[in-house]
Amino acid sequence: xxxxxxxxxxxxxxxxxxxxxxxxxxxxxxxxxxxxxxxxxxxxxxxxxxxxxxxxxxxxxxxxxxxxxxxxxxxxxxxxxxxxxxxxxxxxxxxxxxxxxxxxxxxxxxxxxxxxxxxxxxxxxxxxxxxxxxxxxxxxxxxxxxxxxxxxxxxxxxxxxxxxxxxxxxxxxxxxxxxxxxxxxxxxxxxxxxxxxxxxxxxxxxxxxxxxxxxxxxxxxxxxxxxxxxxxxxxxxxxxxxxxxxxxxxxxxxxxxx
Numbered sequence: 001x002x003x004x005x006x007x008x009x010x011x012x013x014x015x016x017x018x019x020x021x022x023x024x025x026x027x028x029x030x031x032x033x034x035x036x037x038x039x040x041x042x043x044x045x046x047x048x049x050x051x052x053x054x055x056x057x058x059x060x061x062x063x064x065x066x067x068x069x070x071x072x073x074x075x076x077x078x079x080x081x082x083x084x085x086x087x088x089x090x091x092x093x094x095x096x097x098x099x100x101x102x103x104x105x106x107x108x109x110x111x112x113x114x115x116x117x118x119x120x121x122x123x124x125x126x127x128x129x130x131x132x133x134x135x136x137x138x139x140x141x142x143x144x145x146x147x148x149x150x151x152x153x154x155x156x157x158x159x160x161x162x163x164x165x166x167x168x169x170x171x172x173x174x175x176x177x178x179x180x181x182x183x184x185x186x187x188x189x190x191x192x193x194x195x196x197x198x199x200x201x202x203x204x205x206x207x208x209x210x211x212x213x214x215x216x217x218x219x220x221x222x223x224x225x226x227x228x229x230x231x232x233x234x235x236x237x238x239x240x241x242x243x244x245x246x247x248x249x250x251x252x253x254x255x256x257x258x
Contacts, residue, residue, distance in 0.1 A: 039127060040108035044249040047111060052089045055079055056101055056110040058194060059094035075114055085257045096194045098167040102128070105244060112254070113242040116215060120169045123242070131251055132258065133240035137214025138232040139170060142199050145228045149208065152231070158183035162209045163198055166191040170211045173234060196220070203227055213239065 047053050057075040079090040093110050095101050098117075104110045106127060117123075118139075119130065141162075143149040151157060154177060164171055166189045178185050188207075190198060199220055201207040212220060217229050243251050 039106050039244065039246055041246060042108040042111065042244070043247045044253055047088065047250065052091060053082060053086065053112075054091045054093055054110040055082075055112050055114040056093045056095055056104060057113075057115045058096050078114055082257060086253075096165070098165065098169070102242075105242060111243070111247070111250060115241070116213065116239040117242060118169045118173075118213065119238040119240060120172045122169060122172060125245070127245050128242050129245045129251060130240040131243050131254055133238060135236050136239045137217075137236055138234045139173060139211050139213060139237065140217040140229050141231045141233050142202055142210045142212055142220070143208065143228045143231075144202065144205070145226060150228065151209075154181050154233070155183060157181075157185050157209075159186070160208060161186040161188055162211060163188040163190055163201075163207045164210060165189070165194055165198065168195075168211075174211075177233070199224060199227065213237075 055075060055078065075092055079092050082088070083090040093104070095104060101110075101113055105113055112131065116136065118136075119133070123130075141151055141157075143151060151160075157177075158181070162174055162185060164174075164187065168189070171187055171189065174185055174187050193201065195210065195212055195216060198207055198210040199212070202210055203224060203226065211233060212229065220227070221229050243254070
């Protein structure tokens, strides 16, 4: 009887210990997420004091090109231009995750997301502000050149699956399109792959469709001539770079430098 009672006591204590460990683990995770979303005070004076300006861009061939073991893509040319005009050391940070990119900007790990993002209402304009805002061409559908995949109107997409990178701003566009045409379009959000990687999967037949911006479409039509990237899914859109709302001096300086 005593042995059984001790066993119950030990099991109860073990359950309490395991529960406490689980609670502390969740608490640490929540604190980490909260700290990641804490906005730092880092404007041009703080950047100039450190002497380093950090730009963020996605890691894909459209953003950079390797020539003679040197990075010579558009974001690196931008870094060189800003470095020569400001006297700052300009670093480029590569990150594909859009949610993580926003967290890195807010936390001060980077100072500018220097790649075009489509303007949508999911960007918190109390924390972020648009830089180099401009009007771009339409969104394009990426599919295969075969009779089963060819799309000539939005209604042809009813019941089809469009795969996008997780947290892609283009998701909102597809949701609005469904309301306009009155037909269901399945949206699959991929947590691992970038736009270019999804385009490769479309070419291999592992995905049916994905989307890209007009600037990306020009590049991908040349790189993937066997794919159909001709059907415009939208009218012209607005896009831009992103900076912290708490960095007004940096934003004003960028307007002068660029």
